[in-house]
Amino acid sequence: MTHTRTVELEGHIIDSGMMQQAFGLVMDLGGEFDVEQFDVGKQKDKTSYCRMAVSADDEKLLQEILHELHQIGANLTEPVDARVEPSPADQVVPVGFYSTTNHPTDVRYEGDWLSVENIEMDCAIVVDPDGPEGPRAYTKVLNSVEEGDLIVTDEAGIRVKPPERPRDSSGPFGFMQGGVSSERPSDSLIGEIADALRETKEAGGKVLVVAGPALIHSGGGDALARLIREGYIDMISAGNGFATHDIERGLYGTSLGMDMETMEHPRKGHKHHIYTISEVIRAGGIAEAVEEGLIKEGVMYECVKNDVPYVLAGSIRDDGPLPDTITDTIEAQNAIREQAHKADMVLMLSTLLHSVAVGNCLPSSAKTVCVDINPATVTQLLDRGSSQAIGMVTDIGTFVPTLAEKVLDEPAE
């Protein structure tokens, strides 16, 4: 093991599992470690510190190990600058480029630590030495990389700070850590999510709702519309199907001949679906259709009336689509990215596709709630990395109305 570098970890590295992960990574990837210093936090509010030398048989493997250690917050000790290399062509990264986590990150440039702006996972970090206020660093997704961009490579000179598992119950999501103590767990958990939503708004935070069509089918549309009307939702991220079903329900109401309870016969009554889109196209768009009185209620109606911006991202299974739908997936990602970067709290409601897309752009500091009746969907979303995320496997058709009642502290209209 002739190739060695020294990394350090600091914080609640034992109770957050960081230490375990670090030891595990090194061993799983075939490296060795030698702990040079280990100061354990003697009480629960004391942080720990570990410095260890990591070795591997060749430089490539060592880099691999260091890369993975980085992802979890083990940073190189050496006070060296990050290496930067110009991008050889548009949308092409240099060999060994540094791929970001979604955790707060600093890069060292000419002796100074720059905080990386708009942190988001799986991006390149670009250093701009000539920012108006001095050097700056920010993330770029691959398709935004331009020839000549100074891209950070390797792992040296970079510090990652994963949020630690909060131990006390003071934060909005503190309730998840202490165990659920209520007598009516599902109900009380929704109550605590309602509290977190209210607290986020009271603190001036922004709430983003990511919603799938099942929310409309299962009867959650009215409750979401109400939350928008009352000012609790700042942004909506959805797809063409969500908006169309919502509008169609307003246009055709209960006579629409489809089974709103299940997704099992999704084609029944499909003529209304196409005609709804056609009518919105005729009007010129959703806002225009609201103005001319075609759309009189629902989630999209409340968005227009209350100036709540929405992003409708296109997908290859869309009908139509509506004029408001962004059909280019790169453009749609950029619009989603902008929303995600503003969000302090995100409710992901019954959509895997859109939730993954939003989740890809979220920093790990955003509070996230994932709700779906399918446990696999909830698990997959929680696995994607926000340490502030909580999941709930429940019926969206009872979740949203119950949430609205609890947030607004009054029964359903």
Next chain:
Amino acid sequence: MTHTRTVELEGHIIDSGMMQQAFGLVMDLGGEFDVEQFDVGKQKDKTSYCRMAVSADDEKLLQEILHELHQIGANLTEPVDARVEPSPADQVVPVGFYSTTNHPTDVRYEGDWLSVENIEMDCAIVVDPDGPEGPRAYTKVLNSVEEGDLIVTDEAGIRVKPPERPRDSSGPFGFMQGGVSSERPSDSLIGEIADALRETKEAGGKVLVVAGPALIHSGGGDALARLIREGYIDMISAGNGFATHDIERGLYGTSLGMDMETMEHPRKGHKHHIYTISEVIRAGGIAEAVEEGLIKEGVMYECVKNDVPYVLAGSIRDDGPLPDTITDTIEAQNAIREQAHKADMVLMLSTLLHSVAVGNCLPSSAKTVCVDINPATVTQLLDRGSSQAIGMVTDIGTFVPTLAEKVLDEPAE
């Protein structure tokens, strides 16, 4: 195709799908049919009639086909008596014994049609020629068959009448056939189940609840206890785990150190579980533990206080068990059978094992509601044959409280 018999079908045989099934069965099994008469119901409230000759290459295959046709209500036209044969030994049926469906069934004996008592699927039919009021026929499960019992064999002389799909909305479950029209489907579907529950009680019917431990873990226990206290539940069918978790929750409340939200770490806090059982054993049973003040609240408490009989059936994964748990599975089946035969409406809540056991004993006329967050469980239960069953894939932790609110027409305590 030299072996032929004639069967007839009558009723709403087209819109109930019976006709389609009959044609399909004959073809799938390699037989032939020749429709001799077909009178279609010209309007929706008119019944249809079909008489057809069914042929097969050999008698064995023909019997196979006739057996399957029987299951769906196609009866032999010949006005012959049913064949009976004495059982050769205890728990042994004669070759070619008739295996029941769960539909109302008649057997022809000495020229008279006897209605089969206690109809239940997969049983033998025993004819007792010397009943006090004349000949009678009733079902016996295999393990109750005694040597010499006169067992019905073959398919002749038997009439099966599957309940037809109700077309109008007048019945308690009529709401499922007409599509769900409410603006809040999950919520409104629970409302309609609440209506059906109230109507069943008002009509003097009996309501059986089949419940699994997840009901307690997800926070539905208080609401079920309340429904029992208010007189809406007549019988409980559950297992040792359900009762123990319910009692344990009363004994240890919220300090029990386990995650009541999930089943994911079922062993945590398990000492309380064992100790709860030990304490009930010490007291001599659940009723005694209520009397001596050990158990002060919960589902089992309300059962004891309100004289609601319960069956706790044992399983090989049980701890303990409680003294009230019936550890012999045959005895437990008999106790379940007795409950099932009395029930007019059955709520199957978050338990596959107990729901299957109860469902095995239910006649197809019992109204059944299956609720589980796992779609596979709901599907499996609905597939087992009650044409009056409806399923709902939802969170039991929001379902039971919402149901209680709607039945009692007042918010949670």
Next chain:
Amino acid sequence: MTHTRTVELEGHIIDSGMMQQAFGLVMDLGGEFDVEQFDVGKQKDKTSYCRMAVSADDEKLLQEILHELHQIGANLTEPVDARVEPSPADQVVPVGFYSTTNHPTDVRYEGDWLSVENIEMDCAIVVDPDGPEGPRAYTKVLNSVEEGDLIVTDEAGIRVKPPERPRDSSGPFGFMQGGVSSERPSDSLIGEIADALRETKEAGGKVLVVAGPALIHSGGGDALARLIREGYIDMISAGNGFATHDIERGLYGTSLGMDMETMEHPRKGHKHHIYTISEVIRAGGIAEAVEEGLIKEGVMYECVKNDVPYVLAGSIRDDGPLPDTITDTIEAQNAIREQAHKADMVLMLSTLLHSVAVGNCLPSSAKTVCVDINPATVTQLLDRGSSQAIGMVTDIGTFVPTLAEKVLDEPAE
């Protein structure tokens, strides 16, 4: 019930369930029917015929009922021409436009029945009176509709012919109707799919594979590559993720540091993922990367080497994307549509999004096999309408290798 029209159904309308559906639809939607003639097919290979008057209280409801009856093959008896109306604007359909099924369809125009070209569900039908060889009719999706297009409206003058459930075992998928008789069901079912695949190729048919990234992760990539190399696959429909994972696996092999068994930690080793895309962009595309020797094996490699066209449709959760990925969802749909219209057999392997997109464009005559380990995915795909579709809930990582062995009749390389 003052509004009445007469419809007729012909074919295996009882055993295909068409009759049951027709009666059910009329009743569920609040109409009445009066059967004027009913000739039952007396044996299994004889078709039945039904003519009935359908009535409703108002014209709107009657149209609704007639529309739904159409979807299942009940056609108006009157020998009238279809009504056509010019589209009022681009992407806008006239009120009451006829929305297609995926079944073979004719429209009557100036006394002649025109077969509708490129039939696909949820489209408008455009009549072109001045085709080079006389009038023709074809489908258009909403976003292709141009101002002035003559669009078919209402239900009159249109005939739909749903494929009937095949009763004999002569067709490639006949094996599904007769029950599964083998001693090793999963294994033998794959064998029969292999037979169907070979028969399709021998008959000169085209095979389309729709594949998701799980196919690569679960180890099915080599087997699929082999089937392509041996000439059994004619087209691939996938996404950016599928292609990238396939290429990445070739580039980084087994050292890629990620868990190829599960999707559970999709971000691990993600740097390779981004770098793979970057390298393909640098090369100029997948074909160029194959040419320059960057890509040396795998599914995409075999596609390029064997001139098997692929469509990579973009999605908002993509990284990159690869230069070959079509980022505009409308363009991608058009490319998918072109593939779907050519396909005689479609294998949908572990992808809901792409399978739905392809399924939306398939005529009901295409043989379709849906394979996924998630039963909900299989169910959702089968519900979308191809009467020739079969589903299999199994592990894609054992399915594809076993299929390849059976098709090629030799063990894995």
Next chain:
Amino acid sequence: MTHTRTVELEGHIIDSGMMQQAFGLVMDLGGEFDVEQFDVGKQKDKTSYCRMAVSADDEKLLQEILHELHQIGANLTEPVDARVEPSPADQVVPVGFYSTTNHPTDVRYEGDWLSVENIEMDCAIVVDPDGPEGPRAYTKVLNSVEEGDLIVTDEAGIRVKPPERPRDSSGPFGFMQGGVSSERPSDSLIGEIADALRETKEAGGKVLVVAGPALIHSGGGDALARLIREGYIDMISAGNGFATHDIERGLYGTSLGMDMETMEHPRKGHKHHIYTISEVIRAGGIAEAVEEGLIKEGVMYECVKNDVPYVLAGSIRDDGPLPDTITDTIEAQNAIREQAHKADMVLMLSTLLHSVAVGNCLPSSAKTVCVDINPATVTQLLDRGSSQAIGMVTDIGTFVPTLAEKVLDEPAE
């Protein structure tokens, strides 16, 4: 925090996660800790040691915390004897009884450490001071506890040693820790399970198969029968349904008229099911039915012919049952317990009920493989505590044949 005790942890306490769990438990339950000594293992093969004082506001909470710490291997430092107290009555434990984990455990009695025999979770520990070879300690489940048994209470004087996560690949299940490196993951994972099975047998170990009816339905019966015939399986744990389906398949073969592919219509062909049971009852049991030639093939046949003992545990959803089925659940548990205590490797194949029952009796040292197509089943089984367990979400109908081929190194018969 006036109540304090000192505990110590030793071993790979960081990379096994034990340290993280210990810190987390104390904090979650509202206690405090003060680390008095912490010696970190400086390289991967070096163990760590931690001694810490744990405090709580009252003795009850402290005991709660110490109990939970015990479960994960944190033992009290004080060299005191375990407290024992006589059981007040049959099946009743004293207050504060010690509830076992499934890890190797020692209790200190009169200054000596006794290794607890037949360790199994959720049991009481009984100390017998007058064993023939001196004092001994062993587990008793609640229903075996007899009045006067000396039961260990509290946490003092007890040492628990959870197996540590193996780091190297030398052990039979080492392959799971190092990541899956094969090019065909599902296939290669089965290969590694086959290796582990062969190695277990070569080392003289016992292999227990726990099987559900889905194994027969999905076509895995022949392969399992073959593994028994070839001597790879030492014991079978199953239910009445498994045995009946296996025998029925031999008796009625492919003509049995039921869909062996799915469990979706479990009642079709049910007459054969009942008749099969009746015939075995007539014969006197499974062994007798094999002898008289009624049963000629299958899993149960091979068990009889090869003297492989089986336990058939009854359940309330059973038909019949077969004479071999143990209908009393306590008796059945005892039979299962005996099997479990002998097993070195356990294959849990497509049954949640029986797998949980077996898992409840397994020490954490038994190698366990859980296979099911339902991820929830696999997760639930893995969560129950064996640190040597691995799970695989796959199709049992391809898993068992593939396993047999790989174990026997020859294609299917």
